[in-house]
Amino acid sequence: MKCLLKYQWVKLPRNQIPPGKGIMGMWARLASHAAFRNGTAQYCGYLNPVTVGSWAGGIVGLKSILDIKRRQQALKVLDRLSELGYINYSLDDKTKKLTYKITDWVVRCSGEPCMGREAVYATDGYGFLCLPRNITKRLAEQGYQFDEADAWLDLWCHTVWQDRGNAFSHMAPAVQFGQYGAVLTLESLGQRWGWEKTKVWRFFRKHADAFPLYRLPGAFGCLIFNASYPTGEPVSLPSYDQVERILGKIRTAGRNAYSNQDSDHARICKFVAWYSRVVLPQDRDLVTPTKLEESRVAHQDIYITRVYFSPCEILEYVGEDCQGISSCKPQFEFFHGPPSWTGPGEQDDGGIEYGRFEGMPLW
Secondary structure, eight states: OOBOTTOSEEEEETTOOOOSSOHHHHHHHHHHTSBSSSEEEEETTEEEEEOTTEEEEOHHHHHHHHTOOOHHHHHHHHHHHHHTTSEEEEEOTTTOOEEEEESSOOSTTSOOOOSSSSOOBOOTTOSEEEEETTTTHHHHHTTOOOOHHHHHHHHHHTEEBSOTTOGGGGTSOEEOOSTTOSSBOHHHHHHHHTOOHHHHHHHHHHTTTTSOEEEOSTTSOEEEBOTTOOOSSOOOOOOHHHHHHHHHHHHHHTGGGOOTTSOHHHHHHHHHHHHHHHHGGGOTTTOOGGGGGGSSSOOTTOOSEEEEEEOOOTTOOOSSOTTSOSSSOOEEEEEESOOOOOOTTSOOTTOOOTTOOTTSOOO
């Protein structure tokens, strides 16, 4: 399944909770235990009605979800998440019943439900969550100093796969911040996360298995891939030779667009966004079966007019789960051929630039 920059959500498997400390790691734990549909939840012998994206139980259950031993510490986490606008929660002093609700919830794409129609909670590590691509944006805007789990989820939420404006994302899922953010620098990430450059480097050394980093020649910057993103098909990481070859083709395509006003990094970021669509049909390593429809010759197993089924309704509290068990009718979009390339200096068709580096220079 493609994960384009214009899509407002990304998939996070429940068995891949962000490692390390951080407020977003706690949020992911809470979200992974929330109800995927309306119903009645059973906890310690009590039946509690819950709505989609919520959880009801007691302090003991909350501490178990957060993996925290102390009651006050667990409540402080809820208070902090509530202040940032990520959850709403209530605690009944008499019955000790605790209920929280995830405010940023994608209803109809929030993972596979567990077996059986009686359960409203997914089993641990089963299915996936759908995260809004801008879930970490408010932390960067408020100057929040990221922890390890926050940075990990920030990279995950800005993953793209087979995006036409990023040729490298056709090799493997790649991290991209905004339209001109396919190539990154440790300095810009450090400014976003409130870290020094050396700490950013240590982070990528530690999580090289999840987010391998490819340093580009000169002062261009680096590419960051997401080796764990669920694409639905086997994907192998590219070699440095493959990356440099595609980079060379992009630079060749943009040789007449040289500007002395841009740095090397800013210029290569623009070249990737502008000329990836030119390079994609020319390289066999980047052409996937889905690209055959761009050919003028129609193959018998490829249809020029295709139907794309989209069951997602972003942040809309309707429906029950992503298997189509909903009162809402599925939405269909018809595409007749690929969209046209807008070229340098114009707005990309349908591009939603969530997660761009707000309040700081992009490059």
